Amino acid sequence: MISEAAAYTYDLYEHEAKQLPEHYVERCKDxxxxxxxxxxFMAKEGKWEYQTxxxxxxxxxxxxxxxxxxxxxxEGLWGGEGVIEGYRKSHKRxxxxxxxxxxxxxxxxxxxxxxxxQWFSVTVTFHTLDQIDEAKxxxxxxxxxxxxxxxxxxxxxxxxxxxxxxxxxxxxxxDPKKRSRVFRKYVKYLIPVSNFYRYFSSLNMLxxxxxxxxxxxxxxx
Numbered sequence: 001m002i003s004e005a006a007a008y009t010y011d012l013y014e015h016e017a018k019q020l021p022e023h024y025v026e027r028c029k030d031x032x033x034x035x036x037x038x039x040x041f042m043a044k045e046g047k048w049e050y051q052t053x054x055x056x057x058x059x060x061x062x063x064x065x066x067x068x069x070x071x072x073x074x075e076g077l078w079g080g081e082g083v084i085e086g087y088r089k090s091h092k093r094x095x096x097x098x099x100x101x102x103x104x105x106x107x108x109x110x111x112x113x114x115x116x117x118q119w120f121s122v123t124v125t126f127h128t129l130d131q132i133d134e135a136k137x138x139x140x141x142x143x144x145x146x147x148x149x150x151x152x153x154x155x156x157x158x159x160x161x162x163x164x165x166x167x168x169x170x171x172x173x174x175d176p177k178k179r180s181r182v183f184r185k186y187v188k189y190l191i192p193v194s195n196f197y198r199y200f201s202s203l204n205m206l207x208x209x210x211x212x213x214x215x216x217x218x219x220x221x
Contacts (some may be wrong), residue, residue, distance in 0.1 A: 005066065005067050005068070005069060005082070006031075006036075006069065006148070006151055007069035007073040007074050007078075007082075007151045007152055007153070008074055008153050009031075009032075010028045010031060010032070031147055031148055034146065034148045035064065035148075036064075036080050036148050036149050036151065037080065037149050038064065039079070039080050039081055039127060047059060065084060066084075066085075067081075067082030067083065067084060068082055068083040068084075068085065069082045069083070069151070070083065072123070073151070073152060074152055074153040074154060075123065075153075075154055076106065076122055076123030076124060076152065076154060077122055077123070077124050077125075077128045077150070077152050077154065077155055078104055078106075078123075078124070078125050078127075078128060078151065078152065079124070079125050079127040079128035079130075079131050079149075079150075079151075080127070080149050080150075080151050081104040081125050081127055081128075082104070083101060083102070083103050083104070084101070084102040085099070085100075085101055086099075086100055086101075086102070087099055087100060088100040104125045104127075105125060105126060106123050106124070106125060107123070107124060107125070107126075108121055108122070108123055108124075109121075109122060109124050109129065110122075111124075111132070111138045112138060113138055113139055113142075113158070113162065114137065114138075114139050114182055114185075115139050115162045115165050115166060115171060115182060115186060116161060116162060116165060116171065117171055117172065120158075122154070131145065131149075139162060139186060140186075142155060142158045142159050142162060143159060143162060143163075143186060143189040144189060162186075163189070163190065163191070166183065166186055166187065166189070166190055167190060169183060
């Protein structure tokens with residue numbers, strides 16, 4: 001069972017797990033067990049904290065805010081942001097609770113992949129752009145950010161395409177020096193070819209319909 005809500009999930013049953021590669025099963029379990037990095041609240045460090053009012057030492061509990069992820073979250077890169085349902089705070093003492101829904105601020109931006117040597121028009125949030133800047137580029141963000149934090153099927157499509165290009169050195173055919181430089185830059189993110197094809201063919205092809213992304217990555221067809 002997923003620890004916190006996600007934009008997608010993997011249904012892994014016991015009888016199926018016995019027939020699947022070990023790396024596939026471990027990847028699914030890791031996805032289900034891992035909590036995403038907190039975005040909508042400030043997580044406290046440590047295990048205990050001292051309360052000055054009660055003068056008690058209590059355990060720290062970083063409780064994630066429940067999020068809702070519509071299918072649109074899989075068609076863009078929201079960076080883990082989701083829709084929050086709650087109530088608007090009233091300044092009156094006696095009043096009915098007013099339900100409110102907080103939605104991520106979405107925008108369309110052009111993102112460049114050095115590996116694929118192509119620009120993509122992608123729906124993102126400010127948090128996504130901050131993560132890309134922190135990772136030092138779009139390719140690094142896609143390749144080294146945990147799948148749980150990318151939280152987007154489109155993000156996994158990008159990762160699959162980048163790793164395919166890296167494993168086959170299928171880029172910059174007219175510039176061998178640049179091809180070698182780009183390969184050395186990202187080679188540490190490659191996984192064994194046998195694991196790569198089994199993992200992505202079995203994992204993603206089950207859950208991703210490539211025709212959904214034609215407007216964004218038409219060359220997949």
